[in-house]
Amino acid sequence: xxxxxxxxxxxxxxxxxxxxxxxxxxxxxxxxxxxxxxxxxxxxxxxxxxxxxxxxxxxxxxxxxxxxxxxxxxxxxxxxxxxxxxxxxxxxxxxxxxxxxxxxxxxxxxxxxxxxxxxxxxxxxxxxxxxxxxxxxxxxxxxxxxxxxxxxxxxxxxxxxxxxxxxxxxxxxxxxxxxxxxxxxxxxxxxxxxxxxxxxxxxxxxxxxxxxxxxxxxxxxxxxxxxxxxxxxxxxxxxxxxxxxxxxxxxxxxxxxxxxxxxxxxxxxxxxxxxxxxxxxxxxxxxxxxxxxxxxxxxxxx
Numbered sequence: 611x612x613x614x615x616x617x618x619x620x621x622x623x624x625x626x627x628x629x630x631x632x633x634x635x636x637x638x639x640x641x642x643x644x645x646x647x648x649x650x651x652x653x654x655x656x657x658x659x660x661x662x663x664x665x666x667x668x669x670x671x672x673x674x675x676x677x678x679x680x681x682x683x684x685x686x687x688x689x690x691x692x693x694x695x696x697x698x699x700x701x702x703x704x705x706x707x708x709x710x711x712x713x714x715x716x717x718x719x720x721x722x723x724x725x726x727x728x729x730x731x732x733x734x735x736x737x738x739x740x741x742x743x744x745x746x747x748x749x750x751x752x753x754x755x756x757x758x759x760x761x762x763x764x765x766x767x768x769x770x771x772x773x774x775x776x777x778x779x780x781x782x783x784x785x786x787x788x789x790x791x792x793x794x795x796x797x798x799x800x801x802x803x804x805x806x807x808x809x810x811x812x813x814x815x816x817x818x819x820x821x822x823x824x825x826x827x828x829x830x831x832x833x834x835x836x837x838x839x840x841x842x843x844x845x846x847x848x849x850x851x852x853x854x855x856x857x858x859x860x861x862x863x864x865x866x867x868x869x870x871x872x873x874x875x876x877x878x879x880x881x882x883x884x885x886x887x888x889x890x891x892x893x894x895x896x897x898x899x900x901x902x903x904x905x906x907x908x909x910x911x912x
Contacts, residue, residue, distance in 0.1 A: 777885050
């Protein structure tokens with residue numbers, strides 16, 4: 611039997627780094643250690659657990675069933691130790707000078723970013739905030755690098771190292787200049803397919819519209835592809851073209867650009883929106899600010 615009382619606490623942090631990174635080299639970089647040091651710690655972990663814990667595959671270091679069972683208790687234990695050694699002070703937003711870095715894609719920045727900023731200015735004038743470009747593909751890396759404190763993400767697919775709370779749903783709509791398009795609304799399917807399309811997506815190649823149309827045996831012509839929703843107004847104003855985007859972004863852009871929002875002539879469904887944060891760096895107050903801003907904007911849509 612291994613004497614647990616003699617185990618080095620750093621082994622727990624090494625285990626969690628390997629659990630989240632699934633790579634000895636990335637875990638070493640994250641911990642500011644050499645790969646040989648991490649490999650040595652992994653050997654000690656394997657001896658203590660009497661299990662390989664992480665097995666090298668083409669997809670990286672994959673956890674065994676024993677490692678999966680150990681992960682959550684170790685995460686909880688490390689979080690409790692971190693809390694115990696942290697200086698506990700009451701958080702007062704009215705006097706705090708804390709800085710928050712919030713990760714979200716620019717459709718959320720456009721729609722709810724101003725609501726968050728105005729709320730902070732009114733209730734916490736000394737608190738500052740940075741909005742970082744983030745999405746479901748980049749959010750874990752941004753958290754791991756310490757570049758964001760909280761994130762608002764559509765349909766996240768993250769591992770258990772992050773806390774996650776679904777806070778609502780959103781959907782899609784169309785944005786266009788109907789005069790330039792020579793159309794009367796509502797938008798008919800034949801007109802929608804005949805118009806040149808502006809695509810906004812992370813990959814810059816395809817989006818939800820293309821997948822739905824393909825299932826219907828239809829297709830569209832994408833004339834221009836962008837990676838940021840905020841770039842849409844000059845591309846659409848006075849132009850015969852249409853963009854399909856999240857409803858919260860479309861309504862925000864329309865409010866300041868003079869463009870028109872209209873329903874898409876195909877069913878694009880809805881998607882979940884979740885708030886993410888690390889258990890060891892939580893702040894319930896700012897989480898509530900973000901939830902309130904999202905709820906406030908959704909209320910104005912209805």
